[in-house]
Amino acid sequence: MMRTRPLKVALLGCGVVGSEVARIMTTHADDLAARIGAPVELAGVAVRRPSKVREGIDPALITTDATALLKRGDIDVAIEVIGGIEPARTLITTAFENGISVVSANKALLAQDGAALHAAADAHGRDLYYEAAVAGAIPLVRPMRESLAGDKINRVMGIVNGTTNFILDKMDSTGAGYQEALDEATALGYAEADPTADVEGYDAAAKAAILAGIAFHTRVHLDDVYREGMTEVSAADFASAKRMGCTIKLLAILERAADGQSVTARVHPAMIPLSHPLASVREAYNAVFVEAEAAGRLMFYGPGAGGSPTASAVLGDLVAVCRNKLAEVTGPGESAYTRLPVSTMGEVVTRYHISLDVADKPGVLAQVATTFAEHGVSIDTVRQQGRPDGVGNEASLVVVTHRAPDAALSGTVEALRKLDTVRGVASIMRVEGE
Template sequence: MRTLKVALLGCGVVGTEVARIMTTHAADLAARIGAPVELAGVAVRRANRPRPGIPDELVTTDAAELVKRDDIDVVIEVIGGIEPARSLILTAFEQGASVVSANKALLAADGSALHAAAAAAGADLYYEAAVAGAIPLIRPLRESLAGDKVNRVLGIVNGTTNFILDKMDSTGAGYSEALEEATALGYAEADPTADVEGFDAAAKAAILAGIAFHTRVTAADVFREGLTEVTAADIASAKAMNSVVKLLAICERSADGSRVTARVHPAMIPRTHPLANVRGAYNAVFVESEAAGQLMFYGPGAGGAPTASAVLGDLVAVCRNKLAGSTGPGESAYAQLTVSPMDGVVTRYHVSLDVADKAGVLAQVATVFAEHGVSIDTVRQQGREGDASLVVVTHRATDAALSATVSALRSLDNVRGVASIMRVEGE
């Protein structure tokens, strides 16, 4: 049996672990695949860094030349970003190689084109590692639930933001303080924008929605709101409701089955909800389907070794397909459902207002909610030196109705400001 050759693009935290596992577990991988698998080249940006366990002769700074080699069977891409990753992957397909990728940003932006290129080449495109690290999620959605109808995917898909919000909840720390600790522990990048502004989670939500609903969904279709505006007061309000704040990715099919929505934003969820107990940098995702019911996937959502585990799982599957002369599942977008904007999403809301502390203000505020068709569930008011804090929790309403309500509230003389707006989920 011939040896299958693998090109590795990127040798950072994840790439280093991929190379290590391929080397130390070579015999096991060969037994599981049915043929030996060999690391034939490693493309890096800087060749002069020490890379223990990787022979110098395998290291190259010419990634384009590596993927053009006609003896490469599989390309593993863990460099991230849009370019040069996209060009390198397309070149790999042109050469007949299959691709294993962890690149959520690229897949969320241009996944359909990559799938089309893979299909044209008779090659595989696998990307379990692009969402939720080591947690098996893509394959269950794409294969195990292929005969079922998925209606909702809800979860925590970014470990950095979950660590920050968990720290704010458990210690009373403010956002800046919690972010500083996340950075010191290595959970947050030096530039945390992709995580804290929700870009990372939005890319993952697009991938999950596309697979779950058999519809093309891109990152641009996902409503995105980060957690930089979440305050200690929001966390305290959640505690008063026996709830906790989490940054959630929510992908839903409409009741009539014709539309889907995908959104990422902070939300309050009851402490009795299983997602409320997902601590630290862990991820967890609920999948709700008609036949299987509610499934929960939980585990480490990032890190070198966990992500490498998902990459190697894909490598085994792709190599088996190579030996069998077949390919695995490609893109499934036959449903072509309409991707709806956020305006029509229905949920509950927690609205915190700074108002004048005088008679009639509460009635005035309640009238505005009623005029826009937003029903109030509970109200909590606390006075302080001529002003008051007014917290309103609504019944379910559309996002458009809530937005119109808030605009009208801001125009009231007795409303000093809208301190925060947060969605309430899981009830």
């Protein structure tokens, strides 16, 4: 039976995503009501610039006082698409204190203060849903939080930032340099005027923290995530990757230790084999590869950003939260019962691809190999060739290692830098996905 009194929704923020949420709520109102079991009504829209024309939104709904909107007494659900830490954090807390469940797309806030927000939601018996905070339209948070709740996830590896994937894909497919590919991404609207959050890995790190917490049932803070950007990736790196049958992606990698007693979370560029499913993810798409004990390997793929895809995820959460409201129940909250420590990057076991500029004379290779041995790192392959730029008395030496602790690999690189025969370390890249 359809309940006649509508569930009232407060929309906090009305930018690209918020305006699309409002549009779909209006145009698909009948379908949403049928799926929920009650009409949903946009009861207010909190914005910073009330004079801006917002097509399709009744101007009478616009307010600059988000707090008053949440406290007026008739709001059932708040949708937070403001972004950032404040005022979003205070507004979400205010919503819970006033008996309002929350749907959020705020990855930065959830990565930093997710535990506190979950605690506030639980204290007031309200829902906190955030499918849109990670990988846009791709159903990922709820499958990991609910569908795989009976399984044990051991590893998550994915491309969770569309801007960086677009840039790296263009560098790979066209031979463009980093700046050229970034300029194209900016012209097409994939990159912001200030792309730092994307290209330096901050955006992906926030998403990695959220996913690690869900996957391993432990609290992973943004500061726990090791992060490297991809601004130093060069055309030469892609040439080396192709010789290995690989490509390069900016990856978020979350792992449970072999003994099950700790977890790691990291974001960095890496070479992956062309045979790996993530290698074929093109343009600005996202994809996440989940390895679970019983379910095996699962792949989630789709558009990871943009107004419509993100709004789709927001509205999926809205339907779920409204159904819970009608049934007078709440959905799953934070699951952090394992309380596993997050290990440092130095404890991660991985492989390195290292490109060195060395003196072109006898004994250099033996000296380099000795340095690796002294740090307990085994060499898989070595390739030596003359410098492509024709510099005399110098050669290019490419070493690919076997798996070793990252600290040992990093120590090896630092020792190599100190050798008289090593003119410079041209590039260092981890190798994953094998």
